[in-house]
Amino acid sequence: MAQPSSFVVDTRPIWILLLQSVRQPLLLATGAAIYFAVRSVGPPVDLDPAGHRALAVFALCVFYWVFDVLPLMITSILAIILLPLTGVLPAKEAYALFGSEAVFFILGAFILAAAMMKSGLSARLALMILSRFGHEPISLLRGIFVLNATMSFFMSEHAVAAMTFPILVELIAALHLPASRDSYGRALFLAMAWGSTIGGVATLLGGARAPLALGILREVTGDSYSFTEWAALNVPLTLSLSVAAWIVLRTFFPIGVLDVSKAEQAVEERLMKIGRMTLQERLVAGVMIATIACWIVLGESFGLANIALAAVVVLFAIGAVQWRDVEGYVNWGLILMYGGAISLGSALHKSGAATWLADQTIASWASGPVTVILLITASAVLLTEMMSNSAAVAILMPLSIAVAGQFDIDPRLMAPLVAVPAGLSFILPIGTPANAMAYSSGYLKVSHLIIPGLILHLTALVIFNLLVWFYWPLLGVAS
Amino acid sequence: MSPNPGFLKLDLAIRGIVVDDSLRGRNDLFHAPTVRGPVARSVELVLPGEVLVSAPVDEAFTTDSPYSLLQEADRFYLQAGDERAEVQIVGAPGYYAKKTRSGLPMWRIGSSYGPYLAINPASRCAFSAKGSQCQFCDASTQGVDRDEPIPVEDVVDTVRAAFAEGAIDFVYLHIGYVDSEDSGVRFLEPYVRAIKRHFDTLVAVQLQPPRDNRWIDYIYAIGVDALSYSIQIHDEEILKSLCVGRVEQVGRQRYYDALAHAAQIFPNGTVWSDLIVGLEPTESTIAGVDSLVDMGVLPVLSVFRPLGDTDLRDHPMPDTAEVAPVFAHMFERVREAGININWVRDLSFAVTPFEARYFSDPDAAVSGALGPLYRSRLGNLAVRNLSRLRRRLRVRQVNDSFGSSNL
Structure with missing residues (x-):
């Protein structure tokens, strides 16, 4: 039987609800109209018919992704259907691209994260960190930030936020912080959201954006990054952004609480409840450590996806997890979304549509590599605040690789150039699930975040560009 | 005459x-x-x-x-x-003579009053079980209290029989007080769902206010089209003396708070509250009408009757000329407030603002011009579909919100 809390009655004026209810059919029809409009004008002189058809499919998908007309993964499936139907790619090839290594790496990463969560290892780590840091209001805040940032090195930032959110709710309830006006409560939820976001860009495990960008890069150019290379590029950004975020947090959200002993007590009670580390947790921890070591040492020779999937096999072989334990944690929709996005990216490149589109947009606006990089970075940041960051990567990556070719920029540069800024969302709930969770606490409103979020955004852009120009070349990634 | x-x-x-x-x-x-x-x-x-x-x-x-x-x-x-x-x-309808599949006589389950089929499926009112029933109420002595609630299937049989002979247009479920957080919403839920599943009709419900407003949202979400929490008497002291249960078990203010919330959730003119004329001074009833209208609730006035089996059998009857201005006032206030008078109407045992227009100046009777349209088959169909559309637009499942946020 349904619960009263499972329903919400929307009391906004009925005309708004009516408009909202016709939004989806209208947008669906508009997307279709855009597709047919692009098809009806005929191919431009410098684009062959297959490229023109790929462009129409891309326009349709971009529209559906941006306006969230269909779930992201369903738009991706639509792309996979349309590519063979319109003759852009043979069906066999379109579906084969779904089997990209990046897709399987994401699948492996999801299962590993699921094992950590299901075994209780991730919650134990979180509680241990909080128990160590959470004696004073400021150290508890720092503890939440550091916890989320460091755990996002090893698990998807979304999973980290989802794991720490209920713990945080419990701590705040113990502190009796009023939701409407407490600055410390806001700071704690922001520490969770911003910590996860900033930590999530450091490694390939922090979010599925980076594997998606690498997947498209590999399909188009054959190039990729090792686990260590990616982390080496981005860990300095995470460290410097952590400092910046901490300063913004402390400046805009003053701590008005003197005593957090009740929160500390809640953490201790939780730790008491979970008791000693179980065998299952030890096994999962062992496999995780070995997996990360293998990604660092053997990543290039064995492949990241192979190592992730081998770790999954080991977890099952030693009985550390059961299938029913993990299947609920795996975001199958995201895997479908990425498969479709990689197929579309590859189709745009092979048909020449990506190059043509890049010519008409970024290439025509940019005067050289500097402006190209600035334009791509700004586009990624802007798009990710408005839509899912995966969709932002799916839209920008094919274009960016094409532009790189025209400006003699190393196409490898484009993967972190798109994927990293696309993960940096600090203001709106739609930006990342971590933001959405922080807003769902009831402590935050958009108005609280406009100025601090914008400052952090601008700081992130400046730091990121400084690293791109002065630090990345030291690692052999240069324009 | x-x-x-x-x-x-x-x-x-x-x-x-x-x-x-x-x-x-x-x-x-x-x-x-x-x-x-x-x-x-x-x-x-x-x-x-x-x-x-x-x-x-x-x-x-x-x-x-x-x-x-x-x-x-x-x-x-x-x-x-x-x-x-x-x-x-309007004679006793034919289905009164029929029995349900379990053998219950249908007249014991549902009574038709104008276009309404009134059903009380509950076993008894908790006010009377606690000895705190309203003093004008004779439910316990008239055999309304029973040992077991009426099975859902028997209610469906009765509604089907009533519809089959064209005796009714709407279903009106009412129960006494249920001593629980939801005040009987959970109890009524299977009846509402079954009626909505089997028949294309509007369902009105009358019960006591729940302790938490979430149950008001919930009862709208499960398909109830009109809702009533009847305060009966506005004067605090008289209410306390005549309806101990309402004051002590529910609380007078809770009726008004719940009605105010319900008026935000349900369509304009579908939340009503009964006031009994003749148990308190007319000024007090007028104040009650004003309170209800101010929160967007439709007042419905019923007339006190000194029933022989009640404690108030010797209470004086109201005088028609004395109470008539209350009805005129009700109509004027409802008209000023723009509350729709066409949903709750044609109640034979009470006077709704729709009929109260006759107490106002002659031009006011024009306000009932839409009445025939609402009563027509086409009007009825439109009202049912609009009610359904409104619910589809307004009610969201929390799971849907999570899904749409791409978490």
Whole structure:
């Protein structure tokens, strides 16, 4: 039987609800109209018919992704259907691209994260960190930030936020912080959201954006990054952004609480409840450590996806997890979304549509590599605040690789150039699930975040560009 | 005899009717009091202007009534002195004689009052179980209290039979007080869902306010189209003395708070509250009307009747001329507030603002111009579909929100 809390009655004026209810059919029809409009004008002189058809499919998908007309993964499936139907790619090839290594790496990463969560290892780590840091209001805040940032090195930032959110709710309830006006409560939820976001860009495990960008890069150019290379590029950004975020947090959200002993007590009670580390947790921890070591040492020779999937096999072989334990944690929709996005990216490149589109947009606006990089970075940041960051990567990556070719920029540069800024969302709930969770606490409103979020955004852009120009070349990634 | 159907309804409701001896054996014409406490054995009449009234008969207070009901050929007349008006009798419908699949007589389950099929599926009111029932209520002595609730299937059988003979348009579920957080929403849920699943109809529900407003959202979400929490008496002291249970178990303010919330959730004009005229000074009833109207709730006025089985059997009857201004005031206030008067109407045992227009100035009667449209088959269909559309637009499942946020 349904619960009263499972329903919400929307009391906004009925005309708004009516408009909202016709939004989806209208947008669906508009997307279709855009597709047919692009098809009806005929191919431009410098684009062959297959490229023109790929462009129409891309326009349709971009529209559906941006306006969230269909779930992201369903738009991706639509792309996979349309590519063979319109003759852009043979069906066999379109579906084969779904089997990209990046897709399987994401699948492996999801299962590993699921094992950590299901075994209780991730919650134990979180509680241990909080128990160590959470004696004073400021150290508890720092503890939440550091916890989320460091755990996002090893698990998807979304999973980290989802794991720490209920713990945080419990701590705040113990502190009796009023939701409407407490600055410390806001700071704690922001520490969770911003910590996860900033930590999530450091490694390939922090979010599925980076594997998606690498997947498209590999399909188009054959190039990729090792686990260590990616982390080496981005860990300095995470460290410097952590400092910046901490300063913004402390400046805009003053701590008005003197005593957090009740929160500390809640953490201790939780730790008491979970008791000693179980065998299952030890096994999962062992496999995780070995997996990360293998990604660092053997990543290039064995492949990241192979190592992730081998770790999954080991977890099952030693009985550390059961299938029913993990299947609920795996975001199958995201895997479908990425498969479709990689197929579309590859189709745009092979048909020449990506190059043509890049010519008409970024290439025509940019005067050289500097402006190209600035334009791509700004586009990624802007798009990710408005839509899912995966969709932002799916839209920008094919274009960016094409532009790189025209400006003699190393196409490898484009993967972190798109994927990293696309993960940096600090203001709106739609930006990342971590933001959405922080807003769902009831402590935050958009108005609280406009100025601090914008400052952090601008700081992130400046730091990121400084690293791109002065630090990345030291690692052999240069324009 | 007043030519004004509103005044006539009120006078008939207060003074009742003396039945001509020739009609005494005609049980098919009279309704047994199975709906709720303050309703007597009655006859349902359609007065000029399509105004429905449930006029009490055979009660102690009806013996001095100037009105008598008589039949000539196949026509019925209401006579008062030398004056006479033709009326129609809404006789007992045919399904009253039928039984449900479990063998329960259908007249014990649902009574038709105008276009409504009124059903009380609950076993008993917790107010009377605790000895704190309202003093004007005779539910416990009239056999409304029973050992077990009515099975959902039997209710569905009765509704089906009533619809099959075209006796009703709407279903009206009402229960007494249920001592739980939801005040009986959970109890009513299977009945509402079953009725909505089997029939294309509007469902109105009357019960006591739940402790938490979430249950009001919930009852709308499961398909209830109109809702009533009846405060009955506005004056705090009189309410306390006559309805101990309402004050002590629910709390007077809770009725108003719940009504105010319900008015935000349900369509305009579908949340109503009964006030009984004649148990408190008219100024107090007027203040009650104002309070309800101010929060967007439709007041419905019923007339106090000193039923023989109640503690108030000797309480004086209200005087028609004295209370008539209350009805005029109700209509004016509802009209000013822009509350839709077409949803809750045609109640034979109470006066709704739709009929109260007759108490106002003559031009006000125009406000009922849409009445025939609402009553028509097309109007009924439109109302049902609009109600369904509104619910689809307004009610969201929390899971849907999570899904749409791409978490």
